[in-house]
Amino acid sequence: MTIPLTIHHDRQTVVHPAIADLIESYPLAWVTSRLGDASIATPLPLVADYDAESRLTAFIGHFALANRHVAALRADARSQILFSGPQAYVSPKHVANRTWAPTWNYSVARFDCRIAFDIDANDKALRRLTDKMEAMCGDGWTVDEVGSPRYETMKTHIIAFRADILGCDATFKLGQDEREGDFETITAGLEDQTMVAWMKKARG
Template sequence: MSFVPRTLGEIAALIRDHPLAWVASRDLDATLLPLIVECDAYGTPVALVGHYPRRNPQVAAFTRDPHALILFTGSQGYVSPTLVSNPTWGATWNYAAVRIVATLTFVPDETEDALRRLAARLEPAGGWRPEQMGERFDQLSPHVVAFRAQILSCEPQFKLGQDESAATFAEIVSNHPDPGLAAAMLRNRPIDDD
């Protein structure tokens, strides 16, 4: 069974809905950062935009070697045998994740725009805006630097019950306490369900 999303749009949706990712450099250092996904006309992720504190050691590491490993985790959770009526069914863990290999380039001229885009993406409609910081925004923004990570490869793994029988799948979705995981399972159920 291949655990891939049903559509390419699911990859971008995972990144938009769960933007916090581990960004790892080749020296095995890693930082958790919220990222914005940029897609092509077909909805395929092509780049990720974020920012680092300038004092983070990864700024120097990526300046020397731009290769990055970026890991996103979406909806996930334990699936207990108590959710299904089959007494021989075993416990499992369902999840959606994306592993990205990218070339990370710092783009200092885009830092303010990246900060504004991130706030616009994460804040609810009519929510906080960086302009509300006044002079403090201008004082703090020089201490961070934006980057764009061009995606070289993208490996999604969406283990969301695709290998379950229709009856077991329905029981898991109906009984699971995490509605987000149940919704992800439903969106990724193969169309040729048994």
């Protein structure tokens, strides 16, 4: 299944539920850009920003100030942000028909963005990310538990940013011309239950 999606700068497009599910479930993304003639990439956990009409508008995150990527993005704010969801090799051993070719299932989303730094938003960015992740793991830890002196020092070593979304496309490759009955055989045989769940969800 392939889902093309363009989110225009006028924010008129509501993000596809499958894409929202991907970025919410797998928040660690590759933030990529150019540094002169070279490419540069940093893995960062990001928080999605939605408007009142559920339109995806931006991502919130932070860099370590010592990361050379900060200088690169100050020189050229354009960035492509890449999210990758569940992925798995699917062997013909799961299909009764041995002529069926193996495949690799995956889910990815690519966002064209423009990044703006805001050091005054460091506290807000840290709290949003921590609150999101703690909600997912159910512990309820907050940044205040670090203690004021240490937390204030930590904030001086980072810089928050907002990545405004200019466009997006995503690919959900969660099957391959299975004959009737093969899909059930594959999902019954795959050990990766996360992939199985995503395949079944895509199948509807």
